[in-house]
Amino acid sequence: MNSTPRILNRILIGILGFKLLAVGILLMLLATVPAVGTWWQAWSRSVWDGANRVFEGTRFPGRTESWLWIVLALFLIVLSGLMVAWVAQQGKGRTDLLLAAEDPGGVPGDIRIGSGVAEQALKNALAERPDLAGAAVTTYQVRGQPALKIRLHPRPGVPPQVLAADTAALVAALEAVVGQRTPVLLHIAAGARTRFSRAERVR
Amino acid sequence: MSSVIEQQNEAGDAPGEGPAGPAHAASFDMKRALRRETHSSRAAAAGLAAALVILLCLYALLEAGVRAIGQPPWLIDPQTAAERIVALPGGMPPLLLGVTGAVTAAAGLFFFLNAVLPGRRARHLLEDRHIAVVVDDEIIASALARRARLAANVTQEQVMVVVSQRQAVVNVRPTSGVPVSETAIREAVEDELRSMAPTPMPLVRINLATSGVIGA
Numbered sequence A: 001m002n003s004t005p006r007i008l009n010r011i012l013i014g015i016l017g018f019k020l021l022a023v024g025i026l027l028m029l030l031a032t033v034p035a036v037g038t039w040w041q042a043w044s045r046s047v048w049d050g051a052n053r054v055f056e057g058t059r060f061p062g063r064t065e066s067w068l069w070i071v072l073a074l075f076l077i078v079l080s081g082l083m084v085a086w087v088a089q090q091g092k093g094r095t096d097l098l099l100a101a102e103d104p105g106g107v108p109g110d111i112r113i114g115s116g117v118a119e120q121a122l123k124n125a126l127a128e129r130p131d132l133a134g135a136a137v138t139t140y141q142v143r144g145q146p147a148l149k150i151r152l153h154p155r156p157g158v159p160p161q162v163l164a165a166d167t168a169a170l171v172a173a174l175e176a177v178v179g180q181r182t183p184v185l186l187h188i189a190a191g192a193r194t195r196f197s198r199a200e201r202v203r
Numbered sequence B: 001m002s003s004v005i006e007q008q009n010e011a012g013d014a015p016g017e018g019p020a021g022p023a024h025a026a027s028f029d030m031k032r033a034l035r036r037e038t039h040s041s042r043a044a045a046a047g048l049a050a051a052l053v054i055l056l057c058l059y060a061l062l063e064a065g066v067r068a069i070g071q072p073p074w075l076i077d078p079q080t081a082a083e084r085i086v087a088l089p090g091g092m093p094p095l096l097l098g099v100t101g102a103v104t105a106a107a108g109l110f111f112f113l114n115a116v117l118p119g120r121r122a123r124h125l126l127e128d129r130h131i132a133v134v135v136d137d138e139i140i141a142s143a144l145a146r147r148a149r150l151a152a153n154v155t156q157e158q159v160m161v162v163v164s165q166r167q168a169v170v171n172v173r174p175t176s177g178v179p180v181s182e183t184a185i186r187e188a189v190e191d192e193l194r195s196m197a198p199t200p201m202p203l204v205r206i207n208l209a210t211s212g213v214i215g216a
Helices: A006-032 A034-057 A068-088 A115-127 A160-178 A192-196 B002-011 B030-038 B043-068 B078-086 B094-116 B137-152 B182-196
Strands: A097-102 A110-114 A132-142 A145-154 A184-188 B123-126 B132-136 B159-163 B167-172 B203-208
Touching (some): A097 A145, A115 A145, A160 B132, A160 B137, A160 B182, A184 B030, B030 B123, B043 B094, B137 B182, B182 B203
Parallel strands (some): A145 A184, A184 B132
Antiparallel strands (some): B123 B132
16 A cells, blocks of 8 residues: 555665675685685785776875765765665655545535544444454555555454455445545454454354 | 444445445556555565665765774774775684675575565455455464364364465364364364455365363
C-alpha cells in the first residue's frame, strides 16, 4: 500500500551486497592464496601510484594540498545526503484526505472528507468485537487515489474468513455513508498481541 | 459511530452499486497492491544498508577533515591506511585477515540475497467480492488448529499446525487411551480450509503421534 520504492531498494541493496561480497572474498583469498597476494600488491601499487600522481597534478597553486580532497569531501557529504533521502522514502504514502470532490449541487463549494472519518468509524466498529485483540486503520495515497488499509489482530483460533466477511460489510456501510467506493486492503495479521492473548472460548 | 454503520448495513445490502457509489475503485490496481502486500519491501535491509554507508562516509569525512586541518588522526590517517592496504597480505596475521574477509562476505551475501530472492512473505490471499484480504499463515494455522482440536477432542497443547505456501501440516498428540480418528480430523480441517478458500490452497497432511499424552 505504501509507496516504498521497492525496485530502488533491490537495486541499491544488491549493489552494496555485491561490493561487500567481492571485498570479503578478496580478503579471504589474500589470507589463503599466496599468488593472489603478489598479484594484489603489484596491481594495487600501480593504482596507488596513479592516484598519487593525480593528487600531485591537482594541487592548489603555491600549496601542497590538492583540491581533490574538497571534491572527495563534497562527494561523501552528497552520498550521505542521498542515503538519508533513500531511508526517508521507506513506508511513505499516508494521506489525511479520504475524499476531495467538487459538489455538483446548487451550493457553491467543494467537499472534503478527512481520512479520520473512515479510520475512527471502522476502528470503533471493530473495537467492540471480543474476537479481536486489536485493530488499526490507516489511509494511504496510492497513485493519487486514497485507499484504506485495515490491520486486524485476531485472538488465537478465530477463522479469518468470518473477519473478512464482517469487515467487508462494515466497509460497504462506510461506502454508503461517504458516497464513494474506496479500495480497501484487509490484513489479518499475527503478532505478539495475537500470540499471547487469551483464546476466546465462548462466542 | 458504530451504531450508524450497523443501521446502514441493515438498510442496504449492496451499497456502492447505487447512485451513491461511483465506480471509483475500478481504476485502482488491486493486483499490484496484493503483490506488494505478499512480498517483502526490504525496508529493513535498506535502512541497514543506508546506515552502513552513512557511517562509512562520516568516518572517512572525519579522518579527511582531521588531516586537512593538520591534527593527529583519530584511528588511522588516509595515507597510512592506503599504504597498509597496498601491502596487504603482509602486516596482518592471516587468520585475522581471513576472518575479516569472511565477516564482510557474509554481510555482503545477506544484502545480495535480500535483493535477489523473491522475498515472499508467509501470507495467503482470501477471496472477497468487495475488499482485498491478506492473511498471515500463522492466523490460518491457528484457525485450523482450533478446528482440529475440537474434532479430535484434545486440549490446545496437543495440536500443532504449521502452514506454508502449499502445505498445512497438522500434528496431533492424542490423549493416552483415548482413540482419535484421523479421518474426522482431516474432514474438519479440510472443511475449514474450504470455507476459508485461501489462495494458493494448501494440501492437508495429518500426523498422529504414536505416543499419547498422559492425564490431559
